[in-house]
Amino acid sequence: MPPWWARSLRGRVTLIATAVAALVLIPVAVAGVITARSLMTASVFRDTRDTAERIAYEMRGGALPMGAAIPVPNPPVDLIQVVGPNGQILASSDAARNLPPLSDIRPTPENRVISVMNCLPTECIHVTAVRVSLFADSPVVYAGRSTPDLLANRGLEVVVFIEVGVLIGLASWATWLVTGRALRPVATMRAELDAVHAGDLSRRVTQPPGADEVAQLARSVNGTLARLERSAQQQRQFASDASHELRTPIAGLRAQLESAQLYPDDTDVEALVDSALRDTDRLEAIITDLLLLARIGSRVDVVKERVDLAELVRQELSVRCDKVPVHVELAEGVVVEGVRLQLARVLTNLLDNAQRHAEHTVQVEVRREGEHTALLAVENDGVEIAEEDRERIFQRFTRLDAARSRDAGGTGLGLAIARDVAVAHGGQITVEDRVGGARFVLRLPAV
Numbered sequence: 320m321p322p323w324w325a326r327s328l329r330g331r332v333t334l335i336a337t338a339v340a341a342l343v344l345i346p347v348a349v350a351g352v353i354t355a356r357s358l359m360t361a362s363v364f365r366d367t368r369d370t371a372e373r374i375a376y377e378m379r380g381g382a383l384p385m386g387a388a389i390p391v392p393n394p395p396v397d398l399i400q401v402v403g404p405n406g407q408i409l410a411s412s413d414a415a416r417n418l419p420p421l422s423d424i425r426p427t428p429e430n431r432v433i434s435v436m437n438c439l440p441t442e443c444i445h446v447t448a449v450r451v452s453l454f455a456d457s458p459v460v461y462a463g464r465s466t467p468d469l470l471a472n473r474g475l476e477v478v479v480f481i482e483v484g485v486l487i488g489l490a491s492w493a494t495w496l497v498t499g500r501a502l503r504p505v506a507t508m509r510a511e512l513d514a515v516h517a518g519d520l521s522r523r524v525t526q527p528p529g530a531d532e533v534a535q536l537a538r539s540v541n542g543t544l545a546r547l548e549r550s551a552q553q554q555r556q557f558a559s560d561a562s563h564e565l566r567t568p569i570a571g572l573r574a575q576l577e578s579a580q581l582y583p584d585d586t587d588v589e590a591l592v593d594s595a596l597r598d599t600d601r602l603e604a605i606i607t608d609l610l611l612l613a614r615i616g617s618r619v620d621v622v623k624e625r626v627d628l629a630e631l632v633r634q635e636l637s638v639r640c641d642k643v644p645v646h647v648e649l650a651e652g653v654v655v656e657g658v659r660l661q662l663a664r665v666l667t668n669l670l671d672n673a674q675r676h677a678e679h680t681v682q683v684e685v686r687r688e689g690e691h692t693a694l695l696a697v698e699n700d701g702v703e704i705a706e707e708d709r710e711r712i713f714q715r716f717t718r719l720d721a722a723r724s725r726d727a728g729g730t731g732l733g734l735a736i737a738r739d740v741a742v743a744h745g746g747q748i749t750v751e752d753r754v755g756g757a758r759f760v761l762r763l764p765a766v
Contacts, residue, residue, distance in 0.1 A: 676701035
């Protein structure tokens with residue numbers, strides 16, 4: 320079994336944040352300690368050098384008699400000695416009176432100032448040696464001070480690396496908390512998705528506020544659930560419609576065959592065959608439309624392409640033989656992206672509907688509506704559609720009054736197919752006002 324941090328995204332992110340914090344903070348801490356030590360050492364040696372050069376200057380001017388106690392110009396630098404060429408101490412400060420020579424280094428005429436760290440029997444000191452003159456027998460002034468505690472021990476490193484450890488721990492803790500809070504909606508979505516089952520696809524995951532990646536994931540999940548629910552509804556609707564609409568023609572066909580079987584001598588075979596073929600044609604039409612409704616919106620066997628609506632109308636009208644004349648008003652260059660066969664089916668259904676209800680004329684219009692919308696309108700001069708029926712007619716197997724149902728050739732699925740195709744293409748189909756007739760308008764995104 321992999322370790323906990325490998326099984327948890329939260330653990331992996333925290334581990335990575337900890338590693339990054341360590342890789343950044345530890346080198347910064349090391350560089351900071353080295354820099355601090357260098358600056359402190361330079362400051363200490365600057366003080367000892369200034370003191371040593373001042374005493375050497377006073378000796379060259381004769382202002383400092385040999386044998387007398389050397390005054391301390393800078394209190395921290397209290398260890399001062401003047402040592403002769405043979406190593407005897409010629410003068411010293413009070414603090415260095417009983418000490419051996421502070422160092423055994425002797426500057427040369429070429430390098431008359433030397434700073435070193437030296438450890439005496441009692442303590443370690445930082446000391447600077449300055450040659451008083453260039454003569455061979457020149458005395459040397461030694462000025463030193465006790466090494467500061469931060470330079471004498473590792474206290475600075477301990478303090479700094481304790482702080483680094485605390486900062487790394489805080490970074491890990493903060494990352495753990497922030498990651499947990501960020502992933503909390505994901506855990507909620509996972510629990511809600513686990514509760515979704517095939518029998519109830521209406522449930523949705525909780526969408527967090529904002530527009531970050533988690534919120535976008537929630538929207539995508541809800542969109543997927545909505546599509547699954549719509550697909551399941553289509554399947555249930557297909558089963559319901561098939562069982563309801565196929566029962567009548569099948570029952571009629573069975574009744575005719577049973578009657579012919581019972582009374583063969585009284586049966587007109589030619590009339591029976593004609594009637595059976597009509598029922599069979601209706602069954603085939605219903606099944607074809609139901610299968611089309613079940614496939615609309617799926618991506619299994621469809622390929623979208625650029626479709627010129629004016630050209631589509633001309634091709635469709637060229638193969639039709641309509642009883643009512645069709646007048647067209649087609650704007651060129653109105654192009655949409657979609658499935659050509661499905662869009663042609665929408666046009667066919669609208670034309671068939673218009674032909675069934677028209678009195679004298681059918682009008683087809685194609686144009687752009689604004690910059691991004693393509694419009695296809697089919698209207699007829701038949702009976703107007705009441706306001707309250709304009710949505711209901713797009714439901715499956717809907718029939719209005721007898722005046723609008725005088726034909727028997729339709730399956731009752733034409734407008735339902737048109738509505739589903741429009742929605743699947745990101746558009747809509749509506750019924751608009753027309754005095755003395757009906758006007759169906761399909762709007763699709765134009766390209």
